[in-house]
Each structure stands twice: as structure tokens, then as C-alpha cells.
Amino acid sequence: MIVLGAANLSQVEQLQFHHRPLFGPAASDSTARRTLAALDEAALARIGQVRARVRRHVWSLLHLRPGGSPG
Known part of the structure; x- marks a missing residue:
């Protein structure tokens, strides 16, 4: 979702819902938070x-x- 342009968890959730048929089940909020925090x-x-x-x-x-x- 980050590559699609999400900059925060709200945008991640919106994109995950929209693309669920393509990407499957979404990552948990804590996984998404850790991923966003780890980006340099x-x-x-x-x-x-x-x-x-x-x-x-x-x-x-x-x-x-x-x-x-x-x-």
C-alpha cells in the first residue's frame, strides 16, 4: 500500500479495502505501523x-x- 501512495494508516486501510481482491487479506495495524516507521x-x-x-x-x-x- 505504501508503494501505491499511502502516507498514513488511514490511507493504508482505504487502499487495502479497495485492493483486497488483488492483494488478499490486509496486514495488521501493528505490522503496517512498524513498516511505515522502518522506512528511511x-x-x-x-x-x-x-x-x-x-x-x-x-x-x-x-x-x-x-x-x-x-x-
Whole structure:
């Protein structure tokens, strides 16, 4: 969920609910809290780079769709 952009536990819970069919059962609150607390600046920078790469890829795929974005 962090890679999808969650910055706090409320956002993690919202994303987990939305993506449950894809990712399965959510991690416990304590596991999510420990994971968020363990991230350092280097990890956050890497996550940001991956998110940017994925966004570029998705936008390139949307560009190929007739009419562009579906929504």
C-alpha cells in the first residue's frame, strides 16, 4: 500500500479495502505501523522512483487507448 501512495494508516486501510481482491487479506495495524516507521529516506526515494516509473508506463498505455483515459 505504501508503494501505491499511502502516507498514513488511514490511507493504508482505504487502499487495502479497495485492493483486497488483488492483494488478499490486509496486514495488521501493528505490522503496517512498524513498516511505515522502518522506512528511511533512501527507501522512500526508491519507492518514489518506482511509483514514477509505473505512472509513466500507465500514462503511455492510456495514450494508446482510443479516446485516451477511460475516466
